[in-house]
Amino acid sequence: MQTVRDLLNQLWSEFRKVGISYDLAIIEHIAAFLLEINELKFPDETLQPRKPNHPNLNTEKIKQLLTEAANTAGGYAKLLDRHIIFSLPNMLAGGGYPTPRHIAKSMISLAQVESTHNVADFACGSGGLLVNYVSSMTLGIDISSEWARIAFANVKLHGFKNTIILNENALQTFNKQGEIYNLAIDRILMNPPFGEKIDAKLAETNSKQKIGSRSETVLFNLALQKLSFNGRAGVLAPSGVLFSSSTAEKNLRHQLVNENFLEAVVSFPKDAFQPYSPLQTHLLLFSKVEPSEQHLTWFFQVEQDGYPAGRGRDLTQEPSQPSDLPFLEAVWTKYNSDFDTLLPDETNPQLGIKWVTNDEICIGVICQGIGNNLENIKYQPFDSQTGQESPLLLVEVGADPPHQRINLQIPLDFLNNSDNNEQLETEEETETDIDIEELKAEEKAKQVIQLLSHPVKAVAISFSPQKEIAGLNQVKLLGASVAKSAIQEQAYDLRPETYIRTQTESNTIESPTALLAKIYRNQRQLAQRIDNLFGHLESPPITTQQLxxxxxxxxxxxxxxxxxxxxxxxxxxxxxxxxxxxxxxxxxxxxxxxxxxxxxxxxxxxxxxxxxxxxxxxxxxxxxxxxxxxxxxxxxxxxxxxxxxxxxxxxxxxxxxxxxxxx
Incomplete structure (x- = not known):
């Protein structure tokens, strides 16, 4: 049986045989055939995807291939949204590319979109942020006519009726009198193009202030302006928005922190938007409410998103590798719930604990200081030699007076890898060579890991599955929450690394096994350097070259x-x-x-x-x-x-x- 990719390769070949090679045009033509196959009508002819006008194009074969591909993919809507659109090989001129659907899913989850909300995307592209939920009304705007037509086809194939797609400049849309002009939007989700130039005068007229001409900054300000009171928005942005010293970006950060509620900043892995963009991208989640000094902002650093690094990731498939995104979504769902445990006791609580679960499996914990900051957190793996039978989180909480500290222990019994422990205890010695790297890993797993060494209000710590090796890869601090004042003290720097320091292993006295492993490694490095020196001796002398x-x-x-x-x-x-x-x-x-x-x-x-x-x-x-x-x-x-x-x-x-x- 042929795969969806095989069928789409044949489909692309049919278009290229007649000289149609522009990928976005092929995607639009395919969208037109999909709508024709499903007998969907259009109230607005301007949004109807264009069919190719070429007499030699084998339209019957194209429809046959699409029908086979849809049966394999799980329907025409999924075929377009998850496969055909992501056949686009590179970012287009103007910064156009589809938002990876696993990122879109997380954005929708964090924004907590409900069926009663109206939702908008002012740079909707293919419509990926419009079709993965049910809402009372959805508005998508895109300045590109090709993308607007593809988004409209995507919405129609998903069966959504209360959706408006506009092929316009979003700034001009909200300058017109009419129903859209006065619309207050409950949820805004957007992946705007980065670094494109926008008419500065039009942007200033729309926002009533000078906001520069960079597309991401202008559209971000539009989201702030059109968001309803108590509404929430999730907007993707490049790194410059988080720390740039330009006036527009600085004003934007001040406005987010001081006049709204900046709920979270999420940094995705650098390759999360490959194969389209190598730039690291960040999600800023904010809501329009009365500002309060009690507001806490979460900063998350997502280390894994479920796909391999580099341009080779296949976004038409579901993530198959470990991912921090389910943990991030679970933390956001759990954060506003009651504490599961209060320590040291309920009468004098200093630390609140919320266990984070996914499919009834504990995947992490939220630790929050009650009245004081968390000052220090260490992870202590189990050590049968000292009698410690389960891993521990050692948490230091600030207290009054300030020079005092409260130290608490959080048992992590479920992280015990009992199968491995029994194997270590019963394994008999053999005459095979010693695996130095394995011994080194075992010793490393027993070292204390410093997760936090600076004051924050709360942390989110993830746990990897039990079968993984204990250590840095098993327990990770991925999120930290700080007060508004902490952001102001950092000159409104919104980079998560400012508030989440890199976790390190504590300095401990090394065991003989660890020392032996280090000697073995150094000897190998020395041998490699000697080999390298021999290579240089055999090369032509540098004096013969022109310098x-x-x-x-x-x-x-x-x-x-x-x-x-x-x-x-x-x-x-x-x-x-x-x-x-x-x-x-x-x-x-x-x-x-x-x-x-x-x-x-x-x-x-x-x-x-x-x-x-x-x-x-x-x-x-x-x-x-x-x-x-x-x-x-x-x-x-x-x-x-x-x-x-x-x-x-x-x-x-x-x-x-x-x-x-x-x-």
Whole structure:
């Protein structure tokens, strides 16, 4: 039986046979065929997906392939939303790409969308944030006519009737008098394009204040403006929104913290939006309520999202690898419930405990100080040698007077891996070689792990399944909650790493097994370095090479660069130096430069476009990174330069030169 992917590959081939190769156009044409197969009518002809007008296109075969694919995928709606739309291979010009559906699911869960709510997305794209729940009314707006038509088809195939799709500029939509103009929205979910330019005057007219011209900032402000009182919004944003020093971003953060309730900031893994975007993306969850000093903001760092890292992830399939997203959603569901346990007792509670479960399995815990901050948390695995039969969380809570501390123990009996313990106790010695790495892992599993070392109001700690090795991978602090004043003290920095420090293993006296493992590892590293030195001795002497190395001028970027990317490449090409030598002709060599040197001098921070373009040029092999130690602080400084002749590997002669240099 053919898979959905096999059938879609055949489908794409039918379009390419007649010269239709633009992927978004193919997706729109397929959407039109899907609606025709399902005999769905349109009240608005402008939103009807366009059918291809080509006499040689085999439409009957296309319909046959779609019917087979729908039967395999589980229906026409799922076929379009989870498979056809994600056949788009790359981000389109203008920042267009579909929101990964596992991210959309988490956004909907965290926003707690209910059937009585009206919901809006001002940059709806394919409609992924519109079709995975039931609401009283749904509004989707997109400035792209192709995306608006695809979103409309997606909504129709899912059978939603109370949905309005508009092919407009969202800013202009709310400048018109009419039903939409005065609409107050209960829930807003949005993944706006990043770094696109929007008419600054139109944005200022709409918001009655200067908010710049960056698409993510302008649309974020629109969400703040149109959200109803007691409404909640979840908006995706690039890293710059969390800490940028530009006026628009700073004002946005002040408004979120001081005039609204910033409920949570979630940082997704860097590759969570691959294969479309390499930029790390963050979810800001906020509600429009009366501001209060009692409001606590959660900061989460999602380490795993269920898919492998890199561009090879298949978003048409459900996540198959470990994911922190179910824990995140479960924490949000549990957070506003009553405490399961009060410690040390109910008459004088200092610490509240809420157990986080999924399918009746405990996957974590929320610890919250009652009246005082949590000051310190350590994880102590079981240790049969000391008589500690179950793992513990050692929690230090602040008290009055301030110099006092209350230390509490939270038993984690369910984390005991009894099967492994019995195996360790009954396993007989054999004459096989000792597995040093395994012994090292066993010793590491017994070390105390520092999860928290700075004051916060509450934490969310996740537990991995019992069968996994104990240690850093088993117990992780993924979320921390802080008061508004703590954010203000950090100059409104909204990066989760500001409030969630990296957990570390406590310094302990190493056992003989651990020392033996370290000696074994160091010996292997020494042998590898000796092998490396032999390789250098066999290479041609550096004195025979021309230094500084001339530019490798024929190495240029390949593929189609955007206008902005070409502008950045021209700036990179200007970063050269002339080498003067009396014995040879003068020539150009590469000069070092930083990201900041390529940015617009009128803008205080490096743009996401600059970062992504430099990353692309490095992957293409036309520039290389250079790390130099600061002579005063010995801190590494990152530079870049164009490729020189010395960077090119001459495979015929056997000489290999490194593409990255350090000095």
């Amino acid at each position: 500084p190395s001339p530019l490798q001028a024929e190495i240029q970027p390949f593929g189609n660069l955007s206008q902005e990317q070409r502008k950045i490449w021209r700036k990179v090409c200007e970063k050269t130096e002339i080498v003067t030598d009396n014995e040879i002709n003068n020539y150009h060599t590469a000069a070092l430069f930083t990201l900041e040197e390529l940015s617009n001098p009128d803008v205080n921070e490096t743009t996401d476009v600059t970062r992504s373009t430099i990353d692309l040029l490095e992957r293409m092999g036309v520039i290389v990174p250079v790390t130099i130690a600061d002579p005063k602080t010995n801190e590494p400084l990152l530079f870049y330069r164009r490729v020189t002749q010395r960077d090119v590997w001459d495979l015929d002669s056997g000489t290999l030169n490194s593409g990255e240099e350090s000095r």
